[in-house]
Amino acid sequence: MRLRTLWTLQTFDFTNFTNLMNFNAKIYIAGHRGLVGSAFVRRLEKDGYTNLITRTHFELDLLNQQAVADFFVSEKPDYVFFAAARVGGIFANNNYPADFIYENLQMQNNVIYQSYIHGVKKLLFLGSSCIYPKLCPQPMKEEYLLTGLLEPTNEPYAIAKIAGIKMCQHYNRQYGTNFIAVMPTNLYGPNDNFHPENSHVFPALVRKFCEAKRNKEKKITIWGTGVARREFLHVDDMVDGSLFLMEHFNPTKEQNEKGNIFFNLGTGKDLTVKELVEHFKKAVDYEGKIEWDASKPDGMPQKLQDVTRIHDLGWRHSIELDEGIKMTCGWYLENL
Secondary structure, three states: OOOOOOOOOOOOOHHOOOOOOOOOOEEEEEEEHHHHHHHOOOOHHHHOOEEEEOOOOEEEEEEEHHHHHHHHHHHHOOEEEEEOOOOOOOOHHOHEEEEOOOOOOOOHHHHHHHHHHHHOOOEEEOOOOHHHHOOOOOHHHHHHHOOOOHHHHHHHHHHHHHHHHHHHHHHHHHHHOEEEEEOHHHHHHHHOOOOOOOOOHHHHHHHHHHHHHHHHOOEEEEEEOOEEOOOEEEHHHHHHHHHHHHHHOOOHHHHHHHHHOOOEEEOOOOHHHHHHHHHHHHOOOOOOOOEEEEOOOOOOOOEEOOOOHHHHOOOOOOHHHHHHHHHHHHHHHHHH
């Protein structure tokens, strides 16, 4: 017998309740090999969904408008989870800004437009907490979108993601589509990008500490000063929150007008990068020296999301940081 995850529903009027996705529905997961896409595949298969549609980049280039159109004609998906993106840390964003803005805009434009053309029942667009202003009040509420200048080091990526949110909003307004979005905080977990230069802080630390421990290195050098504050969410929790919204949230006409079609997803708790490093040292039992390269940028001083809206609906994360670090380091050592 197939059982869905049960959530505790609180303080929310489900007059706009979404029918549960049929287990035989055709579900397209764009970006299924990445951190988020692969987590969606694992979870949906575990829950008993039997008709998942995936394509590698070589099978379907999402930058190619005609190829995407042909794909939707042939496959006719009922639901779309858009987790495809050109992603990277500060180094990658600084060195490939044109690629980041072009590729992300092009991919999401093609998929969102074809989802409208072919009557997709519901689409979930994956955004990022980098959409908020650099000097955004903390914690960052959904209403703070477009209230200030962006962090320069990831501006191209952020602009693309903001455009995706607005595209979903205005297709809902004009055409009555059911497109929603989530803005997860910093994600981590299996199938992350552990590249030594192009990765985000969490997977970079996974690689550094696991390899330093294995190779008995006496010191580790980490970018920045360590004073920046960050919030982290395990990707499995992010998928759980996304499915919760897919099954329990349809934006109303008023929400579409105001742009309230997206939710922050996070833990509501942050820590400094220095504190994060101490968690890693403890998790892998590393006794070497930590050196900080202050010549490298810290990025935004703080990125803590306000998760009141998703909490009010009844969803909360379940994987705490220390457990998540051990899980991810274990996966890294076993697979990479």
